[in-house]
Amino acid sequence: xxxxxxxxxxxxxxxxxxxxxxxxxxxxxxxxxxxxxxxxxxxxxxxxxxxxxxxxxxxxxxxxxxxxxxxxxxxxxxxxxxxxxxxxxxxxxxxxxxxxxxxxxxxxxxxxxxxxxxxxxxxxxxxxxxxxxxxxxxxxxxxxxxxxxxxxxxxxxxxxxxxxxxxxxxxxxxxxxxxxxxxxxxxxxxxxxxxxxxxxxxxxxxxxxxxxxxxxxxxxxxxxxxxxxxxxxxxxxxxxxxxxx
Amino acid sequence: xxxxxxxxxxxxxxxxxxxxxxxxxxxxxxxxxxxxxxxxxxxxxxxxxxxxxxxxxxxxxxxxxxxxxxxxxxxxxxxxxxxxxxxxxxxxxxxxxxxxxxxxxxxxxxxxxxxxxxxxxxxxxxxxxxxxxxxxxxxxxxxxxxxxxxxxxxxxxxxxxxxxxxxxxxxxxxxxxxxxxxxxxxxxxxxxxxxxxxxxxxxxxxxxxxxxxxxxxxxxxxxxxxxxxxxxxxxxxxxxxxxxx
Numbered sequence: 001x002x003x004x005x006x007x008x009x010x011x012x013x014x015x016x017x018x019x020x021x022x023x024x025x026x027x028x029x030x031x032x033x034x035x036x037x038x039x040x041x042x043x044x045x046x047x048x049x050x051x052x053x054x055x056x057x058x059x060x061x062x063x064x065x066x067x068x069x070x071x072x073x074x075x076x077x078x079x080x081x082x083x084x085x086x087x088x089x090x091x092x093x094x095x096x097x098x099x100x101x102x103x104x105x106x107x108x109x110x111x112x113x114x115x116x117x118x119x120x121x122x123x124x125x126x127x128x129x130x131x132x133x134x135x136x137x138x139x140x141x142x143x144x145x146x147x148x149x150x151x152x153x154x155x156x157x158x159x160x161x162x163x164x165x166x167x168x169x170x171x172x173x174x175x176x177x178x179x180x181x182x183x184x185x186x187x188x189x190x191x192x193x194x195x196x197x198x199x200x201x202x203x204x205x206x207x208x209x210x211x212x213x214x215x216x217x218x219x220x221x222x223x224x225x226x227x228x229x230x231x232x233x234x235x236x237x238x239x240x241x242x243x244x245x
Numbered sequence: 246x247x248x249x250x251x252x253x254x255x256x257x258x259x260x261x262x263x264x265x266x267x268x269x270x271x272x273x274x275x276x277x278x279x280x281x282x283x284x285x286x287x288x289x290x291x292x293x294x295x296x297x298x299x300x301x302x303x304x305x306x307x308x309x310x311x312x313x314x315x316x317x318x319x320x321x322x323x324x325x326x327x328x329x330x331x332x333x334x335x336x337x338x339x340x341x342x343x344x345x346x347x348x349x350x351x352x353x354x355x356x357x358x359x360x361x362x363x364x365x366x367x368x369x370x371x372x373x374x375x376x377x378x379x380x381x382x383x384x385x386x387x388x389x390x391x392x393x394x395x396x397x398x399x400x401x402x403x404x405x406x407x408x409x410x411x412x413x414x415x416x417x418x419x420x421x422x423x424x425x426x427x428x429x430x431x432x433x434x435x436x437x438x439x440x441x442x443x444x445x446x447x448x449x450x451x452x453x454x455x456x457x458x459x460x461x462x463x464x465x466x467x468x469x470x471x472x473x474x475x476x477x478x479x480x481x482x483x484x485x486x487x488x489x490x
Contacts, residue, residue, distance in 0.1 A: 111356060115473045115475075115476060118470055118471075118472065118473065119472065119473075121467075121468050121470050122466040122467065122468055122470040122472055123466065123467060124467035124468070149470065152468075186490065219483065220483075220486070220490075221367040221368065221486075222366075222367065222368060222369030222486065223366050223367055223369070223397075225363055225367040225394065227363065227364065227367055227479065228360045228363065228475065228479075230360075230473065230475070230476055231360060231364060231476055231478075231479035232479075234473075234476035234477075234479055234480050235479050235480055235483045238464065238465075241465070241466075242431055242465060245431065245465075
């Protein structure tokens with residue numbers, strides 16, 4: 001099917017998916033570029049495919065629209081030379097009996113969010129739980145930063161003050177990262193079923209979330225320098241991962 | 246002194262500092278906001294101060310200009326609500342007998358560059374050596390990402406193919422990070438005078454630089470996932486740092 005007008009109702013509907021409000025309403029989002037489209041397809045989330053006229057559609061069995069460069073540009077906010085866009089359904093996940101969980105409390109930067117999700121996959125975490133005030137993971141910048149990793153593990157958004165007590169009851173140990181009243185990362189010598197909690201870039205973990213933690217840990221440093229949260233999460237995840245060896 | 250016109254020759258000269266070419270020619274650069282200005286002053290790099298009319302100049306002994314909001318906006322590329330800008334001299338550094346060095350080969354992303362510099366300070370590295378094709382550290386985005394850390398340690402740009410052999414001759418062991426033909430990070434049990442080399446976000450370390458390394462190391466991971474270079478650098482730096490304990 002071919003669409004050439006940016007005023008086409010379908011184009012208008014897709015363009016609305018650039019806003020969180022409409023993504024939440026429709027449970028749909030956009031990804032740009034072949035790599036992310038293929039990841040979406042593998043995850044069973046790809047609903048429709050928009051390709052630049054003249055480009056062969058890559059994926060069988062998915063409704064494909066031939067569109068103009070102008071339409072593709074209208075649908076992405078970032079400077080992009082991508083020739084294809086995927087319209088995706090949000091993966092639906094529910095809580096399960098995970099052994100290794102990442103919890104994010106108010107992480108705001110799209111790049112950090114994407115990088116933390118990649119770290120979680122690299123170091124064998126099974127799920128990422130987000131506070132309601134974290135940046136939207138279907139934000140175009142987050143999707144780019146994850147490089148498709150968001151299709152590889154469940155990511156759930158919830159009220160942490162309700163969810164964390166349930167995790168504790170299910171036998172999960174909660175580790176928070178903090179600068180004060182904390183033990184050094186190296187002092188932890190074994191780890192079982194656990195969740196690692198990281199906080200907002202500026203203000204860290206909220207007091208009411210911190211109060212739920214079983215242990216507060218800090219990364220030893222030579223200089224008092226606040227590490228970027230994605231770096232701090234990578235260091236902690238790697239440390240916990242290698243404890244298994 | 247007060248300046249109200251954006252056509253004032255001084256304003257035009259400052260605005261040119263947004264371009265790398267003019268920064269290199271004049272060896273000057275701009276920082277925005279009180280925190281960075283204070284860091285520049287502490288490092289002895291602050292040359293002139295521009296403050297919004299009505300704001301008290303914070304720093305004695307530095308030529309201060311009262312300027313309009315419009316002028317401040319002209320001098321910063323980022324969305325900024327800062328009321329002050331510092332005109333700074335680039336710190337001049339020369340090679341010294343360092344024990345712990347970070348080497349970056351073609352790191353392009355301003356956020357990654359800034360984060361890696363912060364990691365280096367946190368984990369007690371004494372200098373950062375950049376290949377000539379790394380992003381300019383006086384780029385506004387890098388300066389923001391470092392949060393002033395670039396004033397805290399020497400950062401030098403040079404031809405790595407010439408400099409690395411000299412470091413080796415001076416007794417520095419070169420560790421490169423790589424996915425292939427490498428040993429695991431955990432297998433390294435002691436470390437002495439060394440340099441850690443990290444490469445470009447997409448293509449890694451160049452072959453001719455890799456050939457100079459004494460050891461290739463890889464970060465153990467559960468899934469084949471390429472870590473963000475700032476995260477990878479943080480994990481390696483922390484690991485080497487804690488080996489001292």
